[in-house]
Amino acid sequence: MLKITGLRKTFNPGTINAKTALDGxxxxxxxxxxxTVIGGNGAGKSxxxxxxxxxxxxxxxxxxxxGVDVTAMPEYKRASFLGRVFQDxxxxxxxxxxxxxxxxxxSKRGIKRRFVRGVRKADRERFxxxxxxxxxxxxxxxxxxxxxxxxxxxxxxxLLMATMNRPKLLLLDEHTAALDPKTAAKVLELTDQIVSxxxxxxxxxxxxxxxxxxxxxxxxxxxxxxxxxxxSGEEKQNLTVEQLLExxxxxSGGGAxxxxxxxx
Amino acid sequence: xxxxxxxxxxVAEGLIWGLMAMGVYISYKILxxxxxxxxxxxxxxxxxxxxxLGAGVPVWLCIIAAxxxxxxxxxLTGLLHTALGIPSILAGILTQLIxxxxxxxxxxxxxxxxxxxxxxNLWVHMSRNPVSIAAMVVxxxxxxxxxxxxxxxxxxxxxxxxxxxxxxxxAQGVNVKRNKVVxxxxxxxxxxxxxxxxxxxxxxxxINDGRGAIVIALAAIFIGLSVSMKIKPNFxxxxxxxxxxxxxxxxxxxxxxxxxxxxxxxxMLSAIIVAVFLAVPYLKGEYFPKHKKAAAEKNGGEVDA
Numbered sequence: 001m002l003k004i005t006g007l008r009k010t011f012n013p014g015t016i017n018a019k020t021a022l023d024g025x026x027x028x029x030x031x032x033x034x035x036t037v038i039g040g041n042g043a044g045k046s047x048x049x050x051x052x053x054x055x056x057x058x059x060x061x062x063x064x065x066x067g068v069d070v071t072a073m074p075e076y077k078r079a080s081f082l083g084r085v086f087q088d089x090x091x092x093x094x095x096x097x098x099x100x101x102x103x104x105x106x107s108k109r110g111i112k113r114r115f116v117r118g119v120r121k122a123d124r125e126r127f128x129x130x131x132x133x134x135x136x137x138x139x140x141x142x143x144x145x146x147x148x149x150x151x152x153x154x155x156x157x158x159l160l161m162a163t164m165n166r167p168k169l170l171l172l173d174e175h176t177a178a179l180d181p182k183t184a185a186k187v188l189e190l191t192d193q194i195v196s197x198x199x200x201x202x203x204x205x206x207x208x209x210x211x212x213x214x215x216x217x218x219x220x221x222x223x224x225x226x227x228x229x230x231x232s233g234e235e236k237q238n239l240t241v242e243q244l245l246e247x248x249x250x251x252s253g254g255g256a257x258x259x260x261x262x263x264x
Numbered sequence: 265x266x267x268x269x270x271x272x273x274x275v276a277e278g279l280i281w282g283l284m285a286m287g288v289y290i291s292y293k294i295l296x297x298x299x300x301x302x303x304x305x306x307x308x309x310x311x312x313x314x315x316x317l318g319a320g321v322p323v324w325l326c327i328i329a330a331x332x333x334x335x336x337x338x339x340l341t342g343l344l345h346t347a348l349g350i351p352s353i354l355a356g357i358l359t360q361l362i363x364x365x366x367x368x369x370x371x372x373x374x375x376x377x378x379x380x381x382x383x384x385n386l387w388v389h390m391s392r393n394p395v396s397i398a399a400m401v402v403x404x405x406x407x408x409x410x411x412x413x414x415x416x417x418x419x420x421x422x423x424x425x426x427x428x429x430x431x432x433x434x435a436q437g438v439n440v441k442r443n444k445v446v447x448x449x450x451x452x453x454x455x456x457x458x459x460x461x462x463x464x465x466x467x468x469x470x471i472n473d474g475r476g477a478i479v480i481a482l483a484a485i486f487i488g489l490s491v492s493m494k495i496k497p498n499f500x501x502x503x504x505x506x507x508x509x510x511x512x513x514x515x516x517x518x519x520x521x522x523x524x525x526x527x528x529x530x531x532m533l534s535a536i537i538v539a540v541f542l543a544v545p546y547l548k549g550e551y552f553p554k555h556k557k558a559a560a561e562k563n564g565g566e567v568d569a
Contacts (some may be wrong), residue, residue, distance in 0.1 A: 075434045079434065079437035090429075092433065095429065096428045097425060108418055113418040114419065117417060118417055118420065118421040138493055
């Protein structure tokens with residue numbers, strides 16, 4: 001489904017601030033893979049997701065989604081393959097527009113938009129059905145401005161918007177990191193439901209090692225722009241946080257484990 | 265008494281500037297771009313209309329031509345911004361300067377072209393205020409209906425989201441760059457349309473017509489939204505509010521002239537009105553924090569001023 005070969009990206013090249021964020025990264029995802037991504041700050045996790053999403057173009061390498069080479073495709077065109085949820089709950093929805101209008105825009109992702117009414121009665125019924133399982137009461141507030149919702153509500157809505165037109169690949173960039181623990185757990189549970197129901201191929205970045213082990217069928221750890229650990233199947237299922245840290249220490253040559261990872 | 269006498273003129277001119285402010289509303293409020301092109305494109309509209317009327321072209325065709333000329337200038341600003349990466353405010357300034365030369369060229373090197381309201385069958389003119397007001401109300405109603413229909417289509421919704429949240433828009437497959445160009449074209453088309461009406465109303469097109477137009481438009485927007493947002497914060501009511509803001513602005517304008525303020529100071533007065541509307545929400549947030557949340561919820565808080 002996703003095939004990344006030799007991906008390289010250096011920010012501020014040729015300056016004293018030059019930083020190699022991706023260093024010849026290779027990653028293949030099978031259809032239906034739910035991969036969790038962990039790694040310290042600056043390991044290149046978000047850079048990887050942004051490269052896939054097309055926020056900027058890589059220096060070298062190739063990105064293929066479902067056999068289509070998207071390396072040079074602009075961000076808005078790639079969007080037809082991708083569902084994205086950002087770390088910042090404010091980023092994924094349009095605050096000054098109604099819930100229904102946000103959903104209407106998302107319902108046309110990857111489809112040619114026309115000069116016909118954007119939110120029709122039938123759409124509202126469909127949106128209600130989609131919102132009800134979230135159990136946030138949003139189905140009765142279709143005309144409310146999204147800016148009035150809480151961070152958790154907005155993130156749940158973003159998740160719905162990212163997946164309502166089944167994406168070939170779902171990109172979750174620490175989408176629960178900015179939420180309080182209870183809301184984060186709820187959004188994560190929702191993520192699991194949506195991913196398994198639609199059998200979505202998913203890349204989920206998290207800072208929480210427990211979450212990384214508990215969710216998905218495969219776990220990768222990044223360090224200095226490369227993948228240093230890649231476990232899946234039973235091996236991943238039986239993993240503990242301690243083992244993971246041990247693995248990390250070995251793979252990174254005893255590199256410092258960052259505080260946030262331990263706390264997670 | 266003399267104030268009442270000046271009232272119909274103030275309303276007619278206010279309606280013309282209200283129409284212009286609707287164009288600025290689209291760039292400033294919906295696309296979130298402070299587009300300075302409008303100082304030039306309003307004048308372009310006036311010049312195109314005056315010159316074509318002079319050549320014996322029917323009024324309706326002159327108005328359509330003015331709209332197209334304005335839209336073209338919006339496209340230019342949009343491309344300078346999106347295709348060449350020039351910051352939007354600078355792109356607008358550059359186009360404005362380009363338009364100054366273009367407008368001079370349209371006027372054939374003269375700084376002013378008169379329109380004879382006796383030989384031309386003008387839609388609006390200061391000698392016939394009641395008719396002018398009626399004509400402007402019809403034009404504004406048509407523009408509002410067109411905008412209302414457009415902005416609630418599948419395409420129109422993405423124009424709104426482009427200004428509101430470009431990240432979300434791109435993630436949902438919206439071509440943000442193209443939308444900005446389209447939005448600026450619509451905005452400047454409407455502004456130039458208002459310019460064409462202004463030229464007819466005054467009976468002339470002047471190379472200096474557009475100077476400070478953006479400030480008048482912003483004043484109309486802030487005044488109008490401070491009322492309309494309290495009634496109902498939706499698109500159509502906001503547009504009507506903006507037109508109302510233009511009328512209120514011109515009534516106040518005429519009032520202060522009659523009070524004896526020298527006309528030399530009027531541009532300064534416009535700027536002060538805008539500065540106050542922009543500053544009050546900031547000051548409230550800074551010095552009276554309890555207002556902060558309310559102001560933020562009300563989208564920047566202009567409405568509180």
